[in-house]
Each structure stands twice: as structure tokens, then as C-alpha cells.
Amino acid sequence: MKPLFLFPYWGRYLGYFLVLVHIPIVLYKKQLIGLHAVDEGVFNGQHLFFMSTTLLVAIGLFIAAFSKEKIEDEQIVQLRLDSLQWAVYVNYFFLIVSLIFSTDTEHILFLNLLVPLVFFIIRFRWKIFQNNRLIKE
Amino acid sequence: MKNNIRVERAIKNITQADLALAIGVSRQTINTIESNRYVPSTVLALKIARVFGKPVEEIFTLDDED
Numbered sequence: 001m002k003p004l005f006l007f008p009y010w011g012r013y014l015g016y017f018l019v020l021v022h023i024p025i026v027l028y029k030k031q032l033i034g035l036h037a038v039d040e041g042v043f044n045g046q047h048l049f050f051m052s053t054t055l056l057v058a059i060g061l062f063i064a065a066f067s068k069e070k071i072e073d074e075q076i077v078q079l080r081l082d083s084l085q086w087a088v089y090v091n092y093f094f095l096i097v098s099l100i101f102s103t104d105t106e107h108i109l110f111l112n113l114l115v116p117l118v119f120f121i122i123r124f125r126w127k128i129f130q131n132n133r134l135i136k137e
Numbered sequence: 138m139k140n141n142i143r144v145e146r147a148i149k150n151i152t153q154a155d156l157a158l159a160i161g162v163s164r165q166t167i168n169t170i171e172s173n174r175y176v177p178s179t180v181l182a183l184k185i186a187r188v189f190g191k192p193v194e195e196i197f198t199l200d201d202e203d
Contacts, residue, residue: 073162074178075169131165134172135153 007067015064022056054113061117069128079127087120140197142171145189160184 029049069076094115098108146156153167160181169175170185177185186193 069163071163073166074181075162075166075175078175128165131169134174135165135168 007063009068009070011063011067015060018056018060022053026053058113065117065121079124083120083124086123087116090119091116138176138197138203139200142185142196145196149189156188159188
């Protein structure tokens with residue numbers, strides 16, 4: 001059984017690393033880019049900062065989510081598909097709820113960017129953890 | 138679907154890890170198949186049957202629920 005295109009095994013750690021790297025950058029935002037009083041245009045400081053940090057998280061999560069397992073077999077493929085389905089369900093649930101109860105489109109977009117991948121990773125890893133625990137019993 | 142992989146393994150005296158290695162899957166997969174938590178594909182079922190040198194029907198049998 002040949003899975004679709006996936007990143008190599010170490011991609012998971014690269015992905016987590018990118019996500020972790022973004023946290024201090026966001027925390028020390030003011031020291032890094034300073035406060036620009038006059039900041040105009042599409043590619044202003046704020047936008048560039050937001051774009052680069054968001055890309056860091058999105059790419060990190062993407063690589064972490066879609067990297068190979070050490071032993072790729074059909075059960076892993078099945079778990080991955082199940083988790084993806086759950087992630088889409090959860091994402092649309094949040095999307096619909098936030099569309100009804102909120103008008104903050106920027107944050108809705110941000111939520112939509114993170115929820116599917118984060119939920120997918122958590123659910124997928126949890127299932128693998130459960131299978132690993134079963135084997136030790 | 139029920140299976141008697143555990144019994145067949147005992148007869149052949151091989152571990153879950155040995156069987157997993159022989160058919161190219163993880164030990165977790167063998168474990169979940171044995172405990173009826175995962176139904177293998179036809180390809181995998183045939184591979185398992187080949188390891189034990191028996192027809193698939195002798196290892197995997199349909200359940201009442203199937």
C-alpha cells in the first residue's frame with residue numbers, strides 16, 4: 001500500500017521546531033520590529049511580521065502533520081484518514097459557530113488556519129499513543 | 138470479523154514482532170488485528186495466511202455482526 005506524498009520521518013521534528021521557534025518571536029515582537037508610527041501600504045512592518053510568523057506556524061504544522069511514520073502500514077494510513085475526517089468536522093463546527101456568533105473575520109480566518117491541523121495532529125498522535133499503550137499491556 | 142492469529146502464532150511459536158517483520162507492518166498493527174480492533178485489508182490477510190501456510194478462511198472468519 002503506497003501512501004500519498006508525505007514528508008520524511010524527521011519532518012515531524014522540523015515542524016514542531018518551526019512552531020516552537022515562532023513563540024519567542026511573537027513574544028518579543030516589540031523589541032524585534034519596534035513600534036512604527038507611520039506604517040502604510042500592503043507590505044508594512046505589521047503585515048510582514050504577521051505574515052512571516054503565521055507562515056512559520058502554518059508550514060510547521062503542515063510538515064508535522066504530514067510526515068511519515070517510522071513504519072508506514074495500512075493501519076497508519078487508516079488512522080490518518082480517520083483523523084483528517086475528524087479534523088474537518090471539528091473545523092467546520094468551529095467555523096459555523098464562529099460565523100454565527102462573531103463578526104471578527106480576521107480571527108475566524110486564523111482559527112480556520114490552525115484548527116484542522118492542530119486537531120488532526122492531536123487526534124492522530126493520540127490514536128498512535130493508544131495503540132502503543134495496548135501493546136505494553 | 139474474528140481471527141485466530143494468536144493461536145496460530147502459538148502453534149508456530151513466533152511473537153507479534155516476528156509476524157510484523159515477516160509481513161512488513163508494525164507490531165501495533167498485529168496487536169490491534171489480534172484484539173479485533175482493526176480489520177486488515179485483503180492483501181494483509183493473504184500475507185498473514187501465507188506466513189502460517191493456511192488458507193485465509195482458516196485464520197479469519199466472519200462474525201455474526203458482519
